[in-house]
Amino acid sequence: MSPACSDIQRRIEEEGAVDPAVGTHLTTCRACQAHAALVAQLDSLAPAAADDERVASIMAALPLAAWQRRRFWTWLPAAAGFLLAAVGLVLVGALPAPTVLGSLPQAAGSLLGWLGSRALDTLVAARSGSDALQTVAAAGGLGLVIWTLLTLLGGGWVVMALVRRGRSAR
Amino acid sequence: MVEDDALTLDRIRAGDDSAFALLVRRYEPKLRAYVAQMVGVEEEARDLVQEAFIRAWKHLDQYDPTFRFSTWLFRIAHNLAIDHIRRNRRPTVSLDLGVDDEGDSMQMDLPDPGRGPLATLANRELARAMAREIGNLPPAYRELVVLRHFVGLAYNEIAELKRLPLGTVKNKLFRAHSVLREALGEYLGQLGGAT
Numbered sequence: 001m002s003p004a005c006s007d008i009q010r011r012i013e014e015e016g017a018v019d020p021a022v023g024t025h026l027t028t029c030r031a032c033q034a035h036a037a038l039v040a041q042l043d044s045l046a047p048a049a050a051d052d053e054r055v056a057s058i059m060a061a062l063p064l065a066a067w068q069r070r071r072f073w074t075w076l077p078a079a080a081g082f083l084l085a086a087v088g089l090v091l092v093g094a095l096p097a098p099t100v101l102g103s104l105p106q107a108a109g110s111l112l113g114w115l116g117s118r119a120l121d122t123l124v125a126a127r128s129g130s131d132a133l134q135t136v137a138a139a140g141g142l143g144l145v146i147w148t149l150l151t152l153l154g155g156g157w158v159v160m161a162l163v164r165r166g167r168s169a170r
Numbered sequence: 171m172v173e174d175d176a177l178t179l180d181r182i183r184a185g186d187d188s189a190f191a192l193l194v195r196r197y198e199p200k201l202r203a204y205v206a207q208m209v210g211v212e213e214e215a216r217d218l219v220q221e222a223f224i225r226a227w228k229h230l231d232q233y234d235p236t237f238r239f240s241t242w243l244f245r246i247a248h249n250l251a252i253d254h255i256r257r258n259r260r261p262t263v264s265l266d267l268g269v270d271d272e273g274d275s276m277q278m279d280l281p282d283p284g285r286g287p288l289a290t291l292a293n294r295e296l297a298r299a300m301a302r303e304i305g306n307l308p309p310a311y312r313e314l315v316v317l318r319h320f321v322g323l324a325y326n327e328i329a330e331l332k333r334l335p336l337g338t339v340k341n342k343l344f345r346a347h348s349v350l351r352e353a354l355g356e357y358l359g360q361l362g363g364a365t
Binding site for chain 2 (some may be wrong): 010014046048054071
């Protein structure tokens with residue numbers, strides 16, 4: 001085996017594809033032919049590609065990672081819900097003053113009762129009138145209806161977003 | 171062309187979590203071959219590889235991009251396999267490959283011509299002879315042959331995984347191949363070459 005054979009065998013190993021110069025040498029050198037045959041046999045032992053089912057099963061087993069939960073956009077649904085609720089509050093005259101906060105529990109009860117009666121009044125009015133929206137507006141309750149809808153929608157959204165995050169974290 | 175791991179990781183960081191499937195597709199067979207060589211049981215290797223991907227996924231934010239992603243992934247799988255072997259100590263015919271850089275003893279099974287990569291060779295006599303001769307190689311050579319051909323790692327991946335200079339990996343593999351060529355000359359002659 002000549003020194004040239006050593007170089008050629010290294011090229012066969014490291015470069016894989018046989019260029020014309022190597023190919024010419026291989027036709028006459030049995031040692032290099034054997035080396036090429038050995039490398040080809042060994043290279044054929046490399047593992048085959050992963051099948052789709054196996055990939056899908058591993059992907060399905062991945063949990064929600066801590067780094068995923070820290071992504072800012074995962075908070076967007078909850079933030080959108082808060083924003084919606086805040087818009088509703090602004091529409092009815094901005095956020096309550098701190099002194100008002102103490103009376104909130106009692107006010108909430110009154111508000112619920114009042115909302116109920118308003119809703120019933122609105123339904124009755126809508127049934128008797130041709131335009132429900134006009135009726136509500138005429139009763140001075142359009143802002144309240146918008147506030148109620150936005151607050152319910154926003155609050156519900158926040159709750160759903162937080163529940164979904166909690167579930168996916170498990 | 172296969173998308174570079176760094177690009178795939180960039181996609182994941184940008185929010186495309188499904189891109190991780192590309193990494194699973196790329197490395198699952200190699201990891202499974204690697205772990206199977208260590209634990210000797212294909213089913214256990216599958217479970218350990220799945221666990222390795224889950225662990226990599228959970229700690230993806232701790233991956234240091236100065237190293238290859240494949241090196242990081244193989245180290246995770248290696249540690250899991252070592253833990254698994256420790257937990258399930260049983261009689262083994264594996265070959266001692268010495269102690270790795272973390273002080274863990276390393277073993278890899280003797281190539282079995284009846285299962286694993288060698289079972290795919292059409293020439294059964296060559297498969298048996300190859301298993302025998304690879305088993306006769308010095309452990310340091312044998313491990314590189316296994317990593318290169320049974321696991322399918324590139325030279326530079328082996329160099330980084332084993333923390334060896336690239337030139338050393340190439341030289342050792344060249345010597346290992348030369349030894350195998352001499353020993354298997356009779357069979358290789360039938361394939362179109364001889365010593």
